[in-house]
Amino acid sequence: MFVLKVENLTKSYSSGGRSLTVLESVSFELQAQDTFAIVGPSGSGKTTLLGLCAGLDRASSGSVWLNGIQLDHLNEDQRAAVRNEHVGFIFQNFQLLPTLTALENVLVPLELRGVRNGTKTAQELLERVGLAGRGHHYPTQLSGGEQQRISLARAFVNRPKILFADEPTGNLDADTSARVVELLFELNREAGTTLVLVTHDLELAARTQRIVRIKGGAMLSDTRTAPATVASTTV
Numbered sequence: 001m002f003v004l005k006v007e008n009l010t011k012s013y014s015s016g017g018r019s020l021t022v023l024e025s026v027s028f029e030l031q032a033q034d035t036f037a038i039v040g041p042s043g044s045g046k047t048t049l050l051g052l053c054a055g056l057d058r059a060s061s062g063s064v065w066l067n068g069i070q071l072d073h074l075n076e077d078q079r080a081a082v083r084n085e086h087v088g089f090i091f092q093n094f095q096l097l098p099t100l101t102a103l104e105n106v107l108v109p110l111e112l113r114g115v116r117n118g119t120k121t122a123q124e125l126l127e128r129v130g131l132a133g134r135g136h137h138y139p140t141q142l143s144g145g146e147q148q149r150i151s152l153a154r155a156f157v158n159r160p161k162i163l164f165a166d167e168p169t170g171n172l173d174a175d176t177s178a179r180v181v182e183l184l185f186e187l188n189r190e191a192g193t194t195l196v197l198v199t200h201d202l203e204l205a206a207r208t209q210r211i212v213r214i215k216g217g218a219m220l221s222d223t224r225t226a227p228a229t230v231a232s233t234t235v
């Protein structure tokens, strides 16, 4: 079974009586534990594609299957339930809840699934990302790299089938990025999660098994990579 399958995915917006197509007929399939990067110039539709794959948004036409569940006909509540059950997220701007402590942020996905007594699991994840002593701190009391490590703990706490990461290092300096990327791939390997990354960083993209390039909303290529050795460049 495919963990993610998208078929002829198209997204258009209408404004002022005109239709703007930002994604056109994109199709691909991901197997369990694939690691996958979506690259392309700014405005090419990467975040739009990620949002459709993750069930955050609905396509204008085409279909998405997430872990065998077809998302197209589900309402928002049903898609939220699928996301809580199967999906983890990491965002460029971390998106931690500012009024919750680091530990409470990590607990959110467990609580959304009705899991009580998740504190031990959340603490273990905090320890895994090297922040066991910072659980009682609020996001504003943490550096960007620390916030992203908290969001890694949050993303993995449910042991999701698939993890979507949108520019996970976009707001971090080079050293901090390197640490966050190592942790991301380590946790991903340990949990056997399928990873879908959006990035401008070709060095990061080259660490995945497959790179899809999009431009102007269309898929230009779908390439298998041998992980490692591409020079650090951006697109």
Ligand SMILES: Nc1ncnc2c1ncn2[C@@H]1O[C@H](COP(=O)(O)OP(=O)(O)OP(=O)(O)O)[C@@H](O)[C@H]1O
Pocket: 013, 020, 022, 040, 041, 042, 043, 044, 045, 046, 047, 048, 049
């Ligand atoms: N709600 C919306 N209404 C109209 N146009 C939109 C909307 N959301 C996104 N777009 C347009 O869709 C196109 C693709 O946007 P998207 O954010 O997916 O690009 P991206 O490749 O992720 O860009 P970046 O690398 O700069 O983040 C852009 O032209 C954007 O302006």
